[in-house]
Amino acid sequence: MRGGAVAVVGGSIAGSAFAGAAARLGAERVVVLERSPGRLEDRGLGICTHNDRFAELVDAGHLAPDTRRHRLTVRRWAARGPAGEGDGPHGRGRPLWLQPFPFHSHHWAVLWQTLREQAPESVEYRPGTTVTAVGGDRDGAWTEQADGTRTPYDLVIGADGYRSVVRAAVCPQAEPEYAGYVCWRGSYDSALLDALPGGAAAWPEEECATVCYPGGQVVLYRIPGFDPGSTLVNWVFYAPTPDWLRLDGPTAVAAGTLTDEQLDGMREFAARQLPPYWAGVIALTPRERTLLQPVYDLATPYRTAGRLLIGGDAATVVRPHNTSGAVKALQDAHAFEQAGRRLGGDTWAPLLAAYDRERSAAGLELVNLGRTLGRAQVTGAPDWSAMDEPAMAEWWRGQLGGGGGFGGHALGRAG
Template identity: 55%
Template sequence: MQSGGTVAVVGGSIAGCAFASAAVRAGAERVVVLERTGGQLSDRGFGLCIHDDRAAELAAAGSLPPGIAAHPLTRRRWVVRDGVEDAGRLFWEQPFPFHSYHWGLLWQGLRAATPAAVSYRQGAAVTEVTAATGTDRPRVTLADGSAERYDLVIGADGYRSVVRGAVSSGSRPHYAGYVCWRGHFDARAMAGLPDVWPADSVTTVCFPGGSCVIYRIPGPAGTTRVNWVLYAVPPQDGTLRFDDPTSFPPGHVTAALAGALAELLEREFPPYWGRLLALTAPEDTFVQPIYDLEAPTTAAGRVLLAGDAATVVRPHNTSGVAKALQDATAFEDAWRAAGSWDDLVARYQDARGPAGRALVALARRLGHAQVERTPDWAAMDPARTALWWQDVLAGAADIGGQSLTGARPAP
């Protein structure tokens, strides 16, 4: 497709920055990012991981800028409380070729790499998007009542996406029946604990009805932080609803939820790991209900969905950020290969629709196996766990997302 055209990217976080950069590289004449928040997105301190193979592909495509702080990880260690060892019994260790990132530092790197030609407008809340009809271009309506038209609109506005309504009306994330408690703290706070945790390892603490993943991430100003994500069914006290993403304020931790976490750590965790998680300050402890979404289409009427707006994948797959950056890569490829806006939309859908559905399916299997129908962790050994893991993967090469090779639109 020839250069030119106007593009609106709704949402200015990781996916939004990646798509804005991709649109400029592909030849868009004008790119506008509409970010509803007015504060610093970089304040989000949570961790995430990108598979080394995915990172290499994304870096080669220009979707993952160089120089962003990352912590190398090489192995994943699975432990269970045994009543003997302070750090629990190690029953399996598997390769884990990933690097971990600090969400805020990754966003800062992507934001800094966004071309200066992009108009990045904060405090621009989008309330509705209308897909193109006939000769009319897609329309974006803002909270102040104004409306703007663009040649193409990209919904990068997360799992609560407003833009999704223009592409797949009625598609909403579904509550999986459990939540994750998550937190992070400065690794220097571990100085008083025994040195039993190799820096290159991810630890998965297993217990009946759940699991917890713990790993180090880069912190601001060259520091290191500990990031953890604990999956379990929350207490059913009737004070909170989890069935609708809009019903649960992000980061809201009630006394009941905080108490349930403390009780779970005391009852189920090896003492060492319970003490470690207890180092997290209350203000750095959050609860996130787990949802998934498999929308029937991710593009229509010159409107595309990106990242969590397109598919909501349970975090067990460790693929969220890689998938968002791959979406941007596929979008850029589709632009260069397409002969028209409609052709671009069709190529993007063909490239990313199947990939999103496969990720949702794998993450559901991982959630079933590690939370909803956990095995008898105390009886697990290396051989048994390796077979269990392969059964959960069900033919998938690994967690962390699929390779873009062979899945990119043909020129």
């Protein structure tokens, strides 16, 4: 048993998973330091897990079998016809391809809550705790808070996202790189769809829609609501960088803070580029449920330094095209835990080295796949008017290059 005290900086999906892993590996004390002052239920965005990856994580004990989720079976690719021609009776666009899509969709906060509830009772959560610096060496580590308080630990795990304080100490040369475009995001009660021509029935519940236009696309699917039995619409709209956006390092425009001009500009752009039904889906989104996230890439050449370790988005930021973000975070924690079980012993050092070898390589592969998908689908997208089902299937195979990674690697796969 390794024993000692472990701090996890960041209490979201990755942080909760790492905290549980550290406790099961024998840490006498696990403290999760989360800067948000309350619980994280307001993070109502959608994420997806491939059916196989979800089953693997359930079998490994990281997810509960009854985790609430929404079943998706098909991805409908579409584009606007010339002058709106071929958009169909409800204005859903010209069909390009019906792609098999064996995924579950999730409400971020519901998945987080499941992980939080599964954490051992010994894990201590401290919301409203801002870590401003970390450090350490081969013998120990420490965290420092905004008031200057410094606390020693045997291990500090950074699960504090793409603006990670821990990454700055582990791998200071690694910085997020802007991909050159943004994603607008939104979610709302699916009952609002009844206001559109054709209503909710025009869009089958098991369908993930990907609607393409020159220079971008919007991906739309339903997710479980935070309240059991409810369903939300969730969408991600890849678009050019707005003229007003100032990129002063990795940032986002939070839900509810967009001005009328900014919000109207996005909705008008959607109306010009998308078939009417999908532009209407976006226009229904309330201001308080609409946000903007610039798209970034980040790959760290290594993930550990002394008694510091990073995982989740602190270690790799992968473009959403991969549909692998939550799986990546959970697999990082799984690799950490499995390395500890495989190596045994009573120290943390061998575990950290094994984790670093496995997950640094896997993370880089996912980042590279995200870049490939981004070029193929956004910045270097084909002429959609010339695409049909055979051409789409060939185009998709070319993006994957015969390898895996879309939806995440199989659990336990190294490299």
